[in-house]
Amino acid sequence: MEIAIASGRQTESDRFQYTSNLTAKTHYLSSMGLVRLRIQEFADKQGWNIKEVSDRSGVPYGTVKTYMRLPERATVDLTALCKLARAFDVLMEDLFEVVED
Structure with missing residues (x-):
């Protein structure tokens, strides 16, 4: 989900590529079945509470709060997952594991 924009302005092509990548990742994640989010684990490593993770x-x-308290999910907001990965400085894929296919 990387977009390199040298000028700082996103072109229509960039937006299309980003949307295509996000759609593909959404399909991949939704086709996997149940996943367990590891947000609480990463927050604990950093010593952050829910508010700090949110901020x-x-x-x-x-x-x-929902992701940390109820980590097993059938669906997840990929935009939120991407933001969380950036905050924890990890890959988005590091934030979840497949529990059930």
Whole structure:
């Protein structure tokens, strides 16, 4: 999900590529079945509470709280997952594991 924009302006082609990549990743994630998010694990490593994770990532407090308290999910917001990965400085794929196919 990398987009290199030298001018700082996103072109229509860039937006299409980003959307295509996000759609492919959404399909991949949704076809995997149940996943367990590892947000709490990464927050504990950093010594962050729910509010700190929310503030540092830009993901709404309620979303972070839900992901940390109920980590096993059938669906997940990939935009939120991407923001959380950036906040923890890890790959997005590091934030979840497949529990059930």
